[in-house]
Amino acid sequence: MKTIKQENPLIHCMTNMVVTNFTANGLLAIGASPVMAYSKEETADMASAADGLLLNIGTPSEAVIESMIIAGRAANAQGTPVILDPVGAGATPFRNHIIRKILDEVNVALIRGNAGEIAAILGEVGTVKGVDAQIKTDPIQLAIKAAKQLNCVIVVTGATDVISDGMRTVTVKNGHPWLTRVVGTGCLLGGVICAYSAVKSESLIDAATEALVFYGVAAERAFTKTQTQGIASFQIQFINELSQLTEDEAALFKQVEEIELEEKEK
Template sequence: MLNQLKEMNPLIHCMTNMVVTTYTANGLLAIGSSPVMAYAKEEVQDMATAAGALLLNIGTPSVELTEAMILAGKAANKAGKPVILDPVGAGATAFRTDICHQILKEVDVSIVRGNAGEMAALVGMSGVVKGVDGSLDGDKQAVAKKVAEQYSCVAVLTGDVDTITDGERLYLVSNGHEWLTKVVGTGCLLGGVVAAFVSTVNKSDYAEAAAYAVSFYGAAAEKAYDKTKNQGYGSFAQDFIDQLGLLTENEAEQLRKVES
């Protein structure tokens, strides 16, 4: 899938939060896709139609941005392009949770990527969200499956072990490193990376492509940690971008830790 992505060089329309824009763009460039950040209601429909996939990240929400996201999402639906929702902080405030529900009601979302607390909030289950970090005391696989079934999408629930399911197929990914949680923007970038990989496959293969993307992402983090563990989080953040660009298809396969 990685070689296919680099050959296709898909355009990924990112409507993401202001905290992570540059980091997301650099990460998407590193893996071989072309990011574009467009937010104005006057152009989002055209951009979403032209792009290979659309990422909706509600990290810094507003009423105006939500309206633009829905316009973009409907345009992507009409063009047959996958829509990825990152419900950042869902469950932390009613405002964020309501925005996610509004998007999920009006847009056919292909993939929802979030932590356990955020995903639980989307389906009315019990989770804890502090700021934009979330946790869950319970069965994460059950939460992921409920999200997938309730919204007819692929659920990507990230944590110590990442859970990816479309309600029928289940993938458990053990790649990654805890230092990813020490760098702002790594979760948001993952949403973009998932968008890039699923843009290269048919809808029936979204779950498998998402699992590949999450495993690839985690493997790059493992390599970055090995190089920078004696230097610190800042060095890790930069080397992680490097490893996203340097990691080959063969290396990713060798490092792959996926149960299906």
């Protein structure tokens, strides 16, 4: 977080129309610099200049996906981390097709999704309702399996978040259920992870872990201050907490566990 505020990384967000404003404000709150560019005529230039690229398929179209692939290739050429948020994976054949297309043509460094979305990428069947998917599986084993098959860092978000590269696995238990009642918090999280990855690309697991802790503690603090007021107040206070919370304060409340090899094999 200190480095983000010092370096003000440029995060190229190719995200969905539902969450654009919330994502931009959240990234500004933590000290990053968001830019939203979607036209294929400029996405390569923008991605080449950016410190991180977020691909979020929440409202997909053929034109947007074409632009995403152009941006992804440009980011790859610069060694810039590409973060994929496969919103609604498994909901429709079209979403499954474009996720596979992105993974085939772009070197994705990290994928962030809920358990249902990650499982859908692997071809496992769950219960899908709109863009929300559920599956009965152990998120730790799912993250490890996905990381090995997809050859990238996997972040499975839920009541307990799991981060894995297939060899090393970490869990984070910070956060609050009210995050699920505000549209865009998962998508903004993808942007925050991208910002952390931009300044800590040598260890994406550590970058994602620190991002999840910071994000989760900010949510906990926001709930404490607005629990008698309601969800709308929580949403505003959450952005406030992202802008005011310090790295040292977040560290005091972190709930992080490194999963040992023996535990993974059970």
